[in-house]
Amino acid sequence: MTRWIKQKLLVAVTAAVPVALFVGAPMLAAGCKGLGTMTDAIGQSIGGSTGSAISAAGRGMKAASLDERDEHEMGRSVAIVVTNKYRLLVDSRLNDYVTLVGLTVAMSSPRPDYDYCFGILDTDEVGAFSGPTGYILITRGALARMQDESELAGVLAHEIGHVALHHGLEAVKNAGMTQAFNDAVNTSKELSQFGQLVDGASDVIVNKGYSRTQESAADAEAAKYLVAAGYLPGGYVRFLRRIEAEQHGGGGGGGGAMSTHPGSRERVTALNRQLADMGSPGGQSLKDRFQRSTATLRRAG
Amino acid sequence: MRRERTAGQWRGGWRRGRTIVWGVAALLGAGAAFAEDVWVKAPRVEVLAGKGSVYGTVGTAMKGTKLPVVAREGKWIKVELNGKAGYVLEGAISPTAVSARDLGDALGSGESQGVSTSAAARGLIPAEKFGEARNLDTAGLKQLEEGRKRVTPQQWQEFAAAGKVGPGKPATAASNPPGK
Numbered sequence: 001m002t003r004w005i006k007q008k009l010l011v012a013v014t015a016a017v018p019v020a021l022f023v024g025a026p027m028l029a030a031g032c033k034g035l036g037t038m039t040d041a042i043g044q045s046i047g048g049s050t051g052s053a054i055s056a057a058g059r060g061m062k063a064a065s066l067d068e069r070d071e072h073e074m075g076r077s078v079a080i081v082v083t084n085k086y087r088l089l090v091d092s093r094l095n096d097y098v099t100l101v102g103l104t105v106a107m108s109s110p111r112p113d114y115d116y117c118f119g120i121l122d123t124d125e126v127g128a129f130s131g132p133t134g135y136i137l138i139t140r141g142a143l144a145r146m147q148d149e150s151e152l153a154g155v156l157a158h159e160i161g162h163v164a165l166h167h168g169l170e171a172v173k174n175a176g177m178t179q180a181f182n183d184a185v186n187t188s189k190e191l192s193q194f195g196q197l198v199d200g201a202s203d204v205i206v207n208k209g210y211s212r213t214q215e216s217a218a219d220a221e222a223a224k225y226l227v228a229a230g231y232l233p234g235g236y237v238r239f240l241r242r243i244e245a246e247q248h249g250g251g252g253g254g255g256g257a258m259s260t261h262p263g264s265r266e267r268v269t270a271l272n273r274q275l276a277d278m279g280s281p282g283g284q285s286l287k288d289r290f291q292r293s294t295a296t297l298r299r300a301g
Numbered sequence: 302m303r304r305e306r307t308a309g310q311w312r313g314g315w316r317r318g319r320t321i322v323w324g325v326a327a328l329l330g331a332g333a334a335f336a337e338d339v340w341v342k343a344p345r346v347e348v349l350a351g352k353g354s355v356y357g358t359v360g361t362a363m364k365g366t367k368l369p370v371v372a373r374e375g376k377w378i379k380v381e382l383n384g385k386a387g388y389v390l391e392g393a394i395s396p397t398a399v400s401a402r403d404l405g406d407a408l409g410s411g412e413s414q415g416v417s418t419s420a421a422a423r424g425l426i427p428a429e430k431f432g433e434a435r436n437l438d439t440a441g442l443k444q445l446e447e448g449r450k451r452v453t454p455q456q457w458q459e460f461a462a463a464g465k466v467g468p469g470k471p472a473t474a475a476s477n478p479p480g481k
Contacts, residue, residue: 076428076442083441095448100460103355103452108468112353113390117449119441135445149464191434198431230466286464 072115075132077198079117082129082137089120089140097293101149102136102156108229109157109221111164118156126243130159144297145246146239149286153226154236161221167214212266219267223274232283237271240264337370339378339394346394348387352377353468356454359387365401368394 089095095118102118116134121127124141136159138152146152210218219236226233244264275281341362350356352374360382362368368380368389377388432439461467 073428073431077431079445080428080432080437080439080442083445084437088441088444090444092448092451096452096456099449099452100457103353103457104461104464104467107353107355112355112468113347113349113393115347115354115449117445119445119448137445153466191430195431195434228468284464284466286466289464 072133074198075135077194078131078202079135079137081198081202082121082131083119086121086123086137086139088137089122091120091296094143094294094296095120098138098143098152098156101152102160105153105157105225105229105231106134106160109160109164109225111160114163116160128155128159130163132163134160134163136160136163140297143294145242146290146294147287148235149290150226150232150235150284151239152290153229153231154222154233154239157222157225157229157231157236158218160225161218162210162214164221165214165217167210167218216267216270219271220274223271223278226283227278227281230283232285233271233275233278233281235285237268237275240268240271244268337396338367339370339380339396340399341366341368341389341393342395342399343393346389348380348382348385348389350387351454352388355452355457359383359385362389363401365399367398 098120099118102116106112106114106116111134114134116136119135119137120143121129121137121139123139124144125139126141126145128136128138128142130136136156138155138159142155143152146155222236223233226236241264247264341364344364346362347354347358348360348362348368350359362382366382368382371379371381371386373379374388376391378391378394379386379388380394381387428442429439431437432442458467
């Protein structure tokens, strides 16, 4: 059964300290909250975390002085959590293709300096995740519902948008995680503190999700990145509409997270308005290349 | 036959010589002005081999490190690190000297704790230790990272060129309204 997962992996870390963290973010097209069984599974493994006080340190989380190695370890840790819940698809050619598309968008974003990694989760569900410093995962189910490269670029651009906008960090801050981060950093070698931060951050991303405002902001960023990269931004809109139609048409997309987040239509409307304001930019859709590169998915399915 | 210079000729020669001396000094001064330096203000910065992480790194510069500027290319600054040229984003550096000790800005709280190392330098936990402590398999992470390493800069450049996409390839006017 198809489920639009909106997961968010995290990010977070912060700034309050020399280290700081940042980013992370999730994706997806639809809403931001519970993601059905996938989400539940992750949530169970994570325990909630800590927390309190969003202090001045928290307000500094968006400061530029973030230690990217520290953030990187946060992102890697979150990736460990997710890849222990969902098996990665073993298809190096397909994974390389997703990586190449993702890098093309990422290099056209405001943060081309992050060390991005892209992977495919071996599940029929439809979704994507992003973690600190650009650990971005998309599901096989999402890929299988795409028709061309501009649609894939759009979904990845949305995730990269969350990363660039530090939405994961904001999520952690808003959830009162700042104290956990401070504790982790100030007792830098205390694994328990670090683990608590990773757990808590993942919990925020996976269970609580991003706000509708953040989703819309990531969409707006995605449109800009797609235009900058030369992809047809309308491809992303088309994909969102397709997923929404599946939800409302009972084609496997109903229920679950999607049913609690009926915001896709609004997002499509907002995106269409934005693209109209941008002069209805065109771009590459690259259908043939996408079909060739993802042929193994259709043979398997 | 040797011509004797008049006093006026001597004065003219002196003026020309003085002009030349000042001209050379001005050029030297200008040269010095062009020798721009910047300082790393983030706790650490990866100096990239090209304009993007896809190209890999030439090294890492810690906060407070002075980097000679080779050129400015939009949001990218081409700098020199240990004799190698590389790129950093302008947001990671400062045009004025930054003390490696002052972590106040890094803290974001305006407080300085008078320490010179980041949490990373002090040993913030690597992800593998986290995984080990939680009894989580790190094979997926390894697979992810190995997958990224498989893609070379040349491969990406060829991919982008073949599709006519990538940085600097703005979309053209649409023939159809978006989202249709």
